[in-house]
Amino acid sequence: MEDSDYIIVGAGSAGCVLAERLSASGRHAVTLIEAGGSDRRFYVHLPLGYGKLFYDPAVNWMYRAEPDPGLAGNSDHWPRGRLLGGSSSINAMVWIRGHRADYEDWGQSAPGWGWEECLRAYRAIEDNEAGADAWRGQGGPLFISANRQGLHPLVQDYIAACGQAGLAETPDFNGESQEGAGIYQMTIKGARRNSTARAFLRPAMKRANLKVVTHAQVTRVVVEAGRAVGVELRQGGQTRILRARGEVILSGGAINSPQMLQLSGIGPGALLQGMGLPVLVDNPNVGAHLSDHQGVNYTWSMRVPTYNDVLRPWWGKALAGLQYFAGGRGPLAKSINHAGGFFRTDPALARPNMQLYMQAFSTLIPRNGERPILSPDPWSGLSIGLSNCRPTSRGEILLASPDPLAHPVIRANAFATGHDVDEMLLAVKFLRRIAAQPAMARLIKEELRPGPAVTTDADLIADFRARSGTVYHPSCTCRMGADPATSVLDARLRVRGVTGLRVIDASSFPNLIAGNTNAPAILMGWKGAALVLEDAR
Template structure:
């Protein structure tokens, strides 16, 4: 019989951290199961190469939502990592923790997850290039680039325009305050993507007590007498069983974890019965409370060169490649979002509710099968994007069929509340306000999207319903809380009602954080490992 102490399902942002921390002492035997394959791929490690991974089924689950009324009936594309490192291997690498108040909300929902506890964990796991202070950490396993050199010259113009619009420049979005404009820290090290597979899993794989199995699709959790005792999985055409002496830990993310729970008979009872799945635990919260940030770009043609001019022609690609290979620099060595910011859409709000993304770059002309980051528009283009920080719209994840290989139903319900629509309307007006400031206005030729003809509130709303979509931060579908009536896992990330089973990933967020969600997903793995080890002791 194949046995191990701990089974981790999913080698993603949280799963790789768990594998590292649970094997560090040498006392526990851990098996990590990943449905995808190796991360040893050129475009995974090339920072700007993530555009090539956006529609690549070899590394990407390639999810699509149901037709969404809030997006004019569009089916949104939801890329999620199917690879060692999970979505940390295919994302845009921006390192944002969120706001102090987000974690104060977490602490109220789940004691032990308040700001002070989470801040201490962030400082412990980080090796921040900007140096240690009361907010940043150094010496941890995850190197964070301060991203202070090699920026496009237009970043300076953007920051000056934000200041002219009343949004001052701040040195660190993960510091004392988030409101303002600045440069994003990145999970990039030595001009290569610093995924959780690179930072946490590769060192852990040298230990004899860790086994990593790729191309292993877990089909259900085995539950006996109210306790998880192992998993069933498929690998190389065969169905196998793996038993856990201690615990089964789901770390598949906001889509895969609720899907696997439902396949295992844990979820909305009526749905499971309709699909012929025996109900082990009726909990309608499994797959519910889906939260995600929505965003879009405004785009301008420019009088000055942008990355379009560098990366569009063949000789520009050659030059950028030589810059990268010979010196580890140039546009290929970074994410496209050099700058950004956070602002309030109303002065009476107590904290920022919108995030900004600045790109000296534009991709209005689509290319089949990829996000054309390496083949931008054939003119000098610039984009400023935004996304909402704390949307009130909620969706859900539900099984479509009882077949594990079939994608679940993803109902996003984007922009389905008046609050989110009004917030987005105020937000897009701020994009134009920034572009109209002298520091940028003198460099702009014309607005291309949505275009100067889109003026009224009705026209602006129609535009963002037609053009906006996910910014790839789904969460909260197995959320933490103190009781079965409103949540899926307890503050120790143990499943309510089932022993020996935890969910440790972004699905367990009590609420979505204000900004990119990769940092808090990694935090879940770090603090979740502490909870597992504490119980083991």
């Protein structure tokens, strides 16, 4: 295979965007390398099919975090996409940008990443079904569903109960105000998942100057005289080197990208030396600052039908399938998170610090080998979940072995600070406050989890430690920033200490966004590509 101008490692949320943008002019030869395979799978494109992908090693890295004292010693399952589209091909498809203040924080540590710059990029990316306004974009490459049709009837009861609890309805979480309860926008188009593989990569694959290499595991970045000149990869039992005339760009995400840097000799020096790896750049920030949202569900049995009643029996599955295949309708055409919200646990806070997820179904009974979204509990159940928006606990990603095929060590370090514990305690009490409002209370039979016997602060804390887990938003492990002592990248996403090497994905975030992280990961690819092209002039 001939040399390329740009080599992109990882065809995920950011990598697919990078491949499209860098190849668009036709002037640059671009090679995109993906460890997994094709996204052409039924359950990838079926919106509600992501439950079948949750434990599928054919499309999923199947990571597992270390036993975590903050999670009552539990070892959390960390699914990450291992196919074209990456985690945008297996996620729950909720489109949330984050609070404008998040980007104002970004802009303080990384010039060019403030709110106004990022808003312009988002509006260029989006083709929002709700139409263009001062916040939304229309006509861009990524269609965003407004998700206003075919919602479960309980959505309106949930929104009404939130209003009765003091959380007013908001028409657009990506609009003027994030705070409130409402309906989530989705990366769904024509009743099919609209991943970055579908929206960006597939159109770009028609170009002669873009090559996509699948089932190829990159084992290290090749660095010569302080410059990244290519990558070493394994494919089909063979190892070879691909060279880049311009730059190497890592887009493996918050786990793979720091792992790849460390395998390449860029990271905590003592760790690398202890594994017999050469130390090219001693930077303890590589793999550090791991930030993630932790979430927990409260679950009730209901007096009215929920999706449990539809998706549990065989005849309900058959009806849902008929609705989907006949007209792209019904529960299979959507994510299970129809609605949600953002709220403050303390009115003195300047911005929301908690996110809500309303699901008209429940899955308390586990099923081996899948997340039982398509086989819920045999009763009418409803769950309302929440996750913390700005946790102060920090974890790390570290090599477990010099073997590039071995999974790294993931230490989430959840609820390691009093701040995170205290605000989660207030947050779970708010879930019960929502459920106690007339709009919901009349429909609820009983609380199933954690159950009415769990009332004291100590018991509530013990419960959420035992039942919480990642909501799949890891980030910041190769973060950019102005201070070399606390970051890996500069504001142009260049790895400090090595030329010709960038990291462009969720690991590059200066700090964690308040909300789902797929949108800002796509933003990284969009704005990152512009920086690469500017520097190539």
